[in-house]
Amino acid sequence: MIEIxxxxxxxxxxxxxxxxxxxxxxxxxWSFERLLGFGLTxxxxxxxxxxxxxxxxxxxxxxxxxxxxxxxxxxxxPIIGVLISEEEKMLLLTxxxxxxxxxxxxxxxxxxxxxxxxxxxxxxxxxAALLGISLIFLFWDKNKFVALIGGLLSFxxxxxLFHVFxxxxxxxxxxxxxxxxxxxxxxxxxxxxxxxxxxxxxxxIGGGVVFFSFSCSLFDIGGLMNLGSVYNFSVVLILFxxxxxxxxxxxxxxxxxxxxxLGEFFALF
Amino acid sequence: MIKEILILATVxxxxxxxxxAVGQILISQPxxxxxxxxxxxxxxxxxxxxxxxxxxxWIGKLPVGGANPSLGVALLGIFSVGLVIxxxxxxxxxxxxxxxxxxxxxxxxxxxxxxxxxGRVNDNLVxxxxxxxxxxKFWGIEAINWISLIFIFIFAFLLxxxxxFLGLKFCSFLFRMINPQxxxxxxxxxxxxxxxxxxxxxxxxxxxxxxxxxxxALLLTLGLKLL
Numbered sequence: 228m229i230e231i232x233x234x235x236x237x238x239x240x241x242x243x244x245x246x247x248x249x250x251x252x253x254x255x256x257w258s259f260e261r262l263l264g265f266g267l268t269x270x271x272x273x274x275x276x277x278x279x280x281x282x283x284x285x286x287x288x289x290x291x292x293x294x295x296x297x298x299x300x301x302x303x304x305p306i307i308g309v310l311i312s313e314e315e316k317m318l319l320l321t322x323x324x325x326x327x328x329x330x331x332x333x334x335x336x337x338x339x340x341x342x343x344x345x346x347x348x349x350x351x352x353x354x355a356a357l358l359g360i361s362l363i364f365l366f367w368d369k370n371k372f373v374a375l376i377g378g379l380l381s382f383x384x385x386x387x388l389f390h391v392f393x394x395x396x397x398x399x400x401x402x403x404x405x406x407x408x409x410x411x412x413x414x415x416x417x418x419x420x421x422x423x424x425x426x427x428x429x430x431x432i433g434g435g436v437v438f439f440s441f442s443c444s445l446f447d448i449g450g451l452m453n454l455g456s457v458y459n460f461s462v463v464l465i466l467f468x469x470x471x472x473x474x475x476x477x478x479x480x481x482x483x484x485x486x487x488x489l490g491e492f493f494a495l496f
Numbered sequence: 497m498i499k500e501i502l503i504l505a506t507v508x509x510x511x512x513x514x515x516x517a518v519g520q521i522l523i524s525q526p527x528x529x530x531x532x533x534x535x536x537x538x539x540x541x542x543x544x545x546x547x548x549x550x551x552x553x554w555i556g557k558l559p560v561g562g563a564n565p566s567l568g569v570a571l572l573g574i575f576s577v578g579l580v581i582x583x584x585x586x587x588x589x590x591x592x593x594x595x596x597x598x599x600x601x602x603x604x605x606x607x608x609x610x611x612x613x614x615g616r617v618n619d620n621l622v623x624x625x626x627x628x629x630x631x632x633k634f635w636g637i638e639a640i641n642w643i644s645l646i647f648i649f650i651f652a653f654l655l656x657x658x659x660x661f662l663g664l665k666f667c668s669f670l671f672r673m674i675n676p677q678x679x680x681x682x683x684x685x686x687x688x689x690x691x692x693x694x695x696x697x698x699x700x701x702x703x704x705x706x707x708x709x710x711x712x713a714l715l716l717t718l719g720l721k722l723l
Contacts, residue, residue: 255641354701436714
């Protein structure tokens with residue numbers, strides 16, 4: 228549970244929220260040298276200014292935060308939460324030991340950085356996109372407006388639910404429970420979740436290939452080769468397989484060119 | 497035409513901020529930015545179409561691999577959608593889509609190069625911040641934060657403006673030169689592009705273990721469709 232140390236000077240809630248909102252800007256000033264260091268400083272600045280009236284101390288602390296900081300942008304929020312709670316605790320200590328906070332920072336940034344990238348960007352985002360697109364196509368013929376709003380909202384909400392949720396819960400949990408957050412986060416089995424999401428995504432693709440070849444009024448494919456649905460499907464399936472195999476070696480950019488040339492080839496008939 | 501490109505570049509520049517710098521709540525992604533731009537120019541359907549296509553194709557890395565391709569994808573999305581919509585204000589041009597998508601590749605490439613430049617610029621900005629802090633001017637942090645965002649916006653604005661302008665010129669030149677047969681080829685290519693989109697996502701998700709999910713879904717849907 229939350230332990231409120233009455234002697235500990237605490238950041239007021241609205242300042243915490245300000246820091247949280249600022250953490251969304253963590254990549255605004257991404258640099259090769261400090262990576263997310265500046266963003267971290269920008270986010271935590273209100274808290275530091277509140278805790279330290281003494282400008283000299285403030286300067287020291289901020290200069291420290293400006294150093295290199297490398298983690299996943301979304302998971303920076305929990306780290307900032309932890310750092311703020313540590314800064315608060317630091318005020319109670321008699322000796323000014325910055326080393327502890329520095330070490331903490333370096334310690335957590337690694338493991339948390341590894342968790343984020345593949346899951347959010349390479350698994351959740353494609354799946355949410357597939358879901359949204361599938362919904363749009365499924366309902367396009369019935370009611371365009373609903374299809375559009377439904378599909379786009381699904382894409383937007385599925386991803387951001389995870390995204391903002393992790394930032395929000397991570398941040399406040401990090402603030403309240405300190406470094407325990409790393410263990411908590413490690414317990415969330417992202418790899419298993421990623422596997423489930425991949426499987427669901429594949430189901431959508433399977434259905435998508437079929438729906439696509441049997442046409443829908445958005446992508447008017449009915450006339451491909453003018454050969455009726457089942458032949459259509461076979462052509463689509465063959466193309467699909469060939470492209471999948473090619474993707475191991477050829478980049479999508481070249482494949483776009485390839486498809487243009489293929490189209491030209493088919494146009495000869 | 498210039499007016500439209502200006503609007504496109506402004507909206508695009510703002511949306512592109514979401515790609516890496518601010519929040520990443522997906523409004524920079526082609527699937528969302530496409531319809532938004534379509535809505536602004538009064539052609540929602542095309543915006544949606546192009547956006548969907550690009551979202552699927554560019555789910556992975558951009559040609560110049562390396563870091564997060566978000567800004568590249570965002571900018572090429574805005575470019576391609578804008579190009580298609582603005583070009584077609586004068587009338588539908590069949591076969592435009594594949595050309596726009598292909599040109600988008602170039603824009604994405606340039607965007608990634610630009611991102612590296614911005615990274616170096618930010619190095620200097622951070623050094624500037626160091627000096628501010630040394631002089632106890634703590635407001636310097638906020639200032640530099642917004643300066644960097646303005647730089648990103650300016651870069652996105654310029655890239656979209658110039659590439660859309662050149663793209664439009666190129667396309668009108670191209671479609672005056674080629675014969676109807678080639679246009680037919682482009683139309684066929686347009687119909688095949690979604691397959692590429694699906695294939696890319698498939699490649700991303702598929703492993704030996706979960707291939708069966710795809711296959712079963714395929715057969716089930718096929719069965720349902722034929723019955």
